[in-house]
Amino acid sequence: MIGRTLAGQSILIAVVCMAVDGAGAAMTGLPVHWPAGAALAVLVVVVDAALALPVRLSGWVATAHAAAVVVTAVVVRITVNLHGTGGHQISVGESHVGALVAGYRAGAWLRRWPSLLSLGALVVGMAASRCFHPGASVLSVVMVAATNALLPWLVGRYTTGRRAYIDELQHRSENERRDAEAAVEAAVSRERSAIARDLHDVISHHVSAIGMHAGAARLGLTARGTGDRVTGSLSAVEAASRAAMVDLRKLLDVLHGTSDGANQPGLANLDELVTGVRPAGPAVRLTVHGGSRPLPGSLDVALYRVAQEMLTNALRHGDGTTVDLEIRYRTDAVTVAARNGIGRGARVAALASDGRGLAGIRTRAAMFDGSVNYGPDESRKRWETSVTVSTGSLEGAS
Structure with missing residues (x-):
């Protein structure tokens, strides 16, 4: 029963992320008829759909989101350099809701080393994507990596630690009750x-x-x-x-x-x-x-x-x-x-x-x-x- 509830919640989260990040990809400013715009939308939807996968695959999902963030930034910059903006205001994929959720899952569900590797992939991906943004500075790169990768990962670790602490208290209370x-x-x-x-x-x-x-x-x-x-x-x-x-x-x-x-x-x-x-x-x-x-x-x-x-x-x-x-x-x-x-x-x-x-x-x-x-x-x-x-x-x- 609990497993079914968690699976249903994962699917719902994946759907919401697909909608939000898909809309964000469409808002990059690339003309809709450009193949690049459609490809980015498909990529974002696919990696967000992976959030519905079992939690044991959270490391791979986080790595996929990090790669998707970098690919989005690279495609946008290459397309703009080749075709210009066509009068549109171009932004380099500001919506990373799926990546935030992926970072949280990696921090909450994975063990120490797999979790740290997932965090490293997300930090590198976020920092690299920011480097393709016009007028990027070192501070902005650090802020993007900290906000979109490190912070959700830390929240996930905190949640896991809190849950473990509560479980320990319950276990201790149960032991004390049995001892009494x-x-x-x-x-x-x-x-x-x-x-x-x-x-x-x-x-x-x-x-x-x-x-x-x-x-x-x-x-x-x-x-x-x-x-x-x-x-x-x-x-x-x-x-x-x-x-x-x-x-x-x-x-x-x-x-x-x-x-x-x-x-x-x-x-x-x-x-x-x-x-x-x-x-x-x-x-x-x-x-x-x-x-x-x-x-x-x-x-x-x-x-x-x-x-x-x-x-x-x-x-x-x-x-x-x-x-x-x-x-x-x-x-x-x-x-x-x-x-x-x-x-x-x-x-x-x-x-x-x-x-x-x-x-x-x-x-x-x-x-x-x-x-x-x-x-x-x-x-x-x-x-x-x-x-x-x-x-x-x-x-x-x-």
Whole structure:
């Protein structure tokens, strides 16, 4: 569609130039019955008709116009010298509309060197034609070459440069738009991953605790005189269920935008976390080394989730004995570590590749450039997991 429009416009421009330059050729003052006058009119019409050709031929079209301008001037001067003016006022082809358009096309559509060669041909042609004009001076020659060749060529180059600049701006704007969309998509993806990790930690921890308590209650029902144990286990199931619902509501509030996450738990809530785990069976010993201090909110929540996942792994894969949970505050770092016995049915290789649990711990530590270490001890009977995060560059964060 665009190609057809450009072709139609080229034909219209060629027709207008043919009419204007043809009339100009007839106005050179040569008698109409002279063969030279008719030949010039035909020449001008032919070269102007070439303006309808494809733009890739603009260099040849410009060269043809330059030659036509020179031929017109030479024919007029020779005819006048041979036959005189016959009382007519003779002018040497003052109409160069087609040559102007040809110069513009050469500047606008051609590449650097073909365009410069076309400009050279037009400048030489215009200057040479002016030299055949009576009373021509150096200044007039320069003015004709500049006005009829250089100026339209420069306008063409300017148009091309402006079009390229606009295209570059549009391309840059499109790239920026795509980059912005990609950034938004990446942010959404990261947020989804963070929410998925939180949901995994919350659900996995509380459901594991519920399962342990339910198992303890089932075993307690088979023995006599264990009413207190059954009641304690069922109470723990109820407490774990309520805690799960509270944590889920907090996460849903963040998703709905009704909370900024400020009410998320942190290391100060580890006592509550440990209290909820102890009735499930394993004895959890929480030890804090060094003076506890406030941490940036996001880091505080992340380390709490790490400790929560460590306890969940101990419930799922441990042997039900003591779980040691340690928090070590140092001047420029904080470490969360857990140690627990490996259950009889749990293989070390399976623990090391335990999908989402350890992956979630690694991801949370990586968010703060922290280090993660996990694996069995030398006896291969106890599992150790530790996360250390430097706080030197985070002290001013909120």
